[in-house]
Amino acid sequence: MSILIKDARLALGxxxxxxxxxxxxxxGRITAVVGPNGAGKSTLLRACAGLLPAQRGxxxxxxxxxxxxxxxxxxxxIAYLPQERAVHWPLAARAVVALGRxxxxxxxxxxxxxxxxxxxxxxxxxxxxxxLSGGERARVLVARALAQEAPLLIADEPTAxxxxxxxxxxxxxxxxxxxxxxxxxxxxxxxxxAARFAHHIVLLANGRAAATGPPADVLTPRHLEPAFGVTMLxxxxxxxxxxxxxxxxx
Amino acid sequence: MKTDTEAYVIPGLAALTLxxxxxSLVIGPTGIGLGGGEQAWLILTEIRLPRTLLxxxxxxxxxxxxxxxxxxxxxxxxxxxxIGISGGAALGAVLAIHTGLAxSLVIGLPLGGLxxxxxxxxxxxxxxxxxxxxxxxxxxxxxxxxLTTALIALVLxxxxxPFAAVEIVYWLMGSxxxxxxxxxxxxxxxxxxGLAVLARLGRDLDALTLGEEVATNLGTSLSRLRLLxxxxxxxxVGAATxxxxxxxxxxxxxxxxxxxxxxxxxxxxxPASALGGAALVLAADLALRIASPGGGIRLGVxxxxxxxxxxxxxxxxxxxxxxx
Numbered sequence: 001m002s003i004l005i006k007d008a009r010l011a012l013g014x015x016x017x018x019x020x021x022x023x024x025x026x027x028g029r030i031t032a033v034v035g036p037n038g039a040g041k042s043t044l045l046r047a048c049a050g051l052l053p054a055q056r057g058x059x060x061x062x063x064x065x066x067x068x069x070x071x072x073x074x075x076x077x078i079a080y081l082p083q084e085r086a087v088h089w090p091l092a093a094r095a096v097v098a099l100g101r102x103x104x105x106x107x108x109x110x111x112x113x114x115x116x117x118x119x120x121x122x123x124x125x126x127x128x129x130x131x132l133s134g135g136e137r138a139r140v141l142v143a144r145a146l147a148q149e150a151p152l153l154i155a156d157e158p159t160a161x162x163x164x165x166x167x168x169x170x171x172x173x174x175x176x177x178x179x180x181x182x183x184x185x186x187x188x189x190x191x192x193x194a195a196r197f198a199h200h201i202v203l204l205a206n207g208r209a210a211a212t213g214p215p216a217d218v219l220t221p222r223h224l225e226p227a228f229g230v231t232m233l234x235x236x237x238x239x240x241x242x243x244x245x246x247x248x249x250x
Numbered sequence: 251m252k253t254d255t256e257a258y259v260i261p262g263l264a265a266l267t268l269x270x271x272x273x274s275l276v277i278g279p280t281g282i283g284l285g286g287g288e289q290a291w292l293i294l295t296e297i298r299l300p301r302t303l304l305x306x307x308x309x310x311x312x313x314x315x316x317x318x319x320x321x322x323x324x325x326x327x328x329x330x331x332x333i334g335i336s337g338g339a340a341l342g343a344v345l346a347i348h349t350g351l352a353x354s355l356v357i358g359l360p361l362g363g364l365x366x367x368x369x370x371x372x373x374x375x376x377x378x379x380x381x382x383x384x385x386x387x388x389x390x391x392x393x394x395x396x397l398t399t400a401l402i403a404l405v406l407x408x409x410x411x412p413f414a415a416v417e418i419v420y421w422l423m424g425s426x427x428x429x430x431x432x433x434x435x436x437x438x439x440x441x442x443x444g445l446a447v448l449a450r451l452g453r454d455l456d457a458l459t460l461g462e463e464v465a466t467n468l469g470t471s472l473s474r475l476r477l478l479x480x481x482x483x484x485x486x487v488g489a490a491t492x493x494x495x496x497x498x499x500x501x502x503x504x505x506x507x508x509x510x511x512x513x514x515x516x517x518x519x520x521p522a523s524a525l526g527g528a529a530l531v532l533a534a535d536l537a538l539r540i541a542s543p544g545g546g547i548r549l550g551v552x553x554x555x556x557x558x559x560x561x562x563x564x565x566x567x568x569x570x571x572x573x574x
Contacts, residue, residue, distance in 0.1 A: 051463055075469035086461045088324040089514040102457055102468045128514075144460065148468075 001062050001152045001183050002027040003048050008057035010043050017043040021209050023202055030174050030184045032194035035204035036228050041187040042156050049080035049154045075103035079148035081155040085141055090130035093121060093140045100147030115147035118173055134161045154185045171197040195219045195241035203227055219243055259511045263525035270532040274302040279543040300431045305532040307441045308494045311486035313527020314520060316501025318448045321455035321516035322479045323384045329502035330487040334370045334394030339491035341398040342366020344418050348405050360436050360492040367488020370394050371480055424495035424550025426535050437493040444486025447478055452517025497550045499557025500527050
């Protein structure tokens with residue numbers, strides 16, 4: 001599933017966060033949204049998930065305007081994982097993951113087990129989420145989104161709080177989803193992860209899309225330094241792209 | 251996780267409610283033996299049957315709406331009184347007593363209560379606004395609840411007739427005694443309608459466990475959910491308060507006690523709380539009939555006497571959990 005954003009204005013209340021934005025999210029690919037704090041990454045993701053209507057312009061999901069889709073259609077087409085990791089009742093991990101099946105009304109145990117296995121949390125399935133560590137809880141919530149088995153997965157900072165092994169495993173999983181034809185959109189702060197795993201980069205800065213394109217074109221000092229206000233080292237180590245912030249610009 | 255205990259919660263509560271309902275028919279100041287004759291039959295059908303049916307309906311209304319509100323507000327301290335519905339119903343009933351409507355018409359009192367509950371619901375929804383979340387709903391509810399309390403006090407002080415004032419005070423304490431089948435016929439349709447509305451909200455309340463954005467992503471309409479929670483509570487608790495007066499704490503305690511037994515799942519808590527509420531109100535009413543057959547202690551007073559220490563305990567444990 002592809003997303004096409006044309007000349008969109010996105011606002012939180014009276015504050016315009018992004019304006020005149022044109023973005024294309026290609027199908028069957030991992031798209032990483034990067035940018036400094038407050039650049040509008042989460043706002044863009046929420047708009048793509050149909051949670052925030054555009055004040056101007058259009059957002060279409062494979063040709064259909066998002067606001068023309070019913071709630072049930074949206075719930076089966078898009079799985080959205082917010083940055084907020086609230087679980088308001090101490091449900092068992094499996095019960096949280098099972099919530100991902102609500103749009104399908106089936107509580108399919110096979111889909112729940114697949115999601116638990118993919119996030120390496122099957123041994124924790126019967127533990128209340130209130131007794132899990134922050135990283136374990138984050139993996140339970142990713143598994144909830146996976147259990148939804150939607151063709152489009154939108155994840156806001158999914159690696160925050162994950163140890164390196166689980167962060168790598170998560171992106172390996174995203175790669176597998178993409179090869180299965182599913183579309184993945186992630187907001188990321190780790191630019192090296194973005195450079196290594198994303199097929200497409202959207203760089204947000206100063207209320208607009210500062211650059212979009214393949215990682216090799218966008219994750220360069222020319223684009224990153226003015227956007228982040230930091231000098232950047234963009235290099236390759238053992239064949240892997242590395243992006244490291246060096247020092248704040250004067 | 252569905253453990254073995256969880257599978258027994260609903261059947262166990264159903265059996266408990268059934269036993270209490272039968273006991274409520276059999277136990278009373280006048281012992282009824284088998285084949286007790288015409289008088290016993292009259293006591294059973296005219297006094298104890300309506301009392302038992304009202305106990306079931308009122309308890310289920312309080313328990314279920316408490317569970318639905320706690321799920322919607324994601325707050326274990328929520329109860330039907332917090333959104334102003336019981337206050338509105340009480341004010342309507344008090345006005346019916348004050349104006350003499352209750353004295354001239356059997357259904358005057360409950361009718362006043364129903365109108366008051368509907369008025370409170372409309373005010374709360376209007377105050378909370380079309381897109382307001384749980385916080386605005388609580389604020390609107392607290393405002394309406396304080397206003398109704400003040401207006402009830404005003405009616406009491408303005409009351410010229412001391413008997414009407416005493417009647418108001420007694421009625422406010424909540425009771426199931428001296429109710430007839432007329433009360434049952436009047437209260438049952440709105441209570442059952444409210445229970446039907448609230449009982450279907452399990453899926454959306456489950457989704458809301460992960461926050462409003464994820465609930466929306468899972469297909470829940472937040473504005474529709476809020477409307478149904480408030481409307482279902484107004485129908486069920488409004489009608490319950492209209493016939494029984496204010497019976498506090500049932501809607502707070504019952505969901506809280508049962509929540510761990512159903513794995514904290516909001517959808518499974520709904521039917522359990524309806525049964526648990528019915529069982530608790532029947533048990534409290536039975537205890538009163540045995541302990542004070544003369545009717546000295548009122549039902550609402552007893553539930554508050556049990557409820558307040560429980561509430562304090564709840565606050566203390568919450569404080570401990572939130573402590574750094």
